[in-house]
Structures are given as C-alpha cells and as structure tokens.
Amino acid sequence: MKVYGITNCNTVKKALDWLKANHVDYDFQDFKKLGVSTEKLQEWDTKAGYEKFLNKQGLTWKQLDPAVKESVKTNTDALQLLQQKTSMIKRPVIEDNGFLFFGFDEKVYADHFLK
Secondary structure, three states: OEEEEOOOOHHHHHHHHHHHHOOOOOEEEEHHHHOOOHHHHHHHHHHHOHHHOEOOOOHHHHOOOHHHHHHOOOHHHHHHHHHHOHHHEOOOEEEEOOEEEEOOOHHHHHHHHOO
C-alpha cells in the first residue's frame, strides 16, 4: 500500500496514526520532498477525476490569483497546476490494490483495511 501526502499536514498525521494503530503497513511518499509524477496524476484523474483531489478548500488554492483559478478549465490545466503546487492535492492519497481514496475517513478506512 502507498500513502501520499505531506508530513506536516494534520489530516495526513491522523491517517498515519490510524494506520499504525491498526497495524496497516504502508510506504509513504512526501509530495514536498519527492513531488508527484505527471503519470501518477493522470492515473488518479482517469480513475477518479481531478475534481476529487484538487483541494479548493485549502489555503494554497484560496491564495491563488483569481486569473489562475479561472484558467483551470480542463484536466490538463488542473494536473499541471497540481504538479507545480502539490499542496493543493487533497491528502492523504491512499492506493491499495485498486482502492483509491483521497483524505481521511475513519469509517472508509475501517471498511477497507479491517475487513
């Protein structure tokens, strides 16, 4: 299983704490240190649609110039912006044998990992 996120993000910390407490093994990739590939963003877009993981509630989005926000009209536009500003990816991103989830939801995690 792979977990993508940012180490200083509170939601990521909650998710990692939950996974550890429930003895779920994972590999972690820090967006800030390692980035995220164009191919990985395209894969997530194909599986879920970029709207699921473009975090418009976060500070990074809110601080963008309005013209930049308005320029996001296609998935190509969104994915380019997400690659430049990885803080706008809803996190954590969980990949586990076809399971793809953005964010932390204890019920969803329990349903998937504790079955």
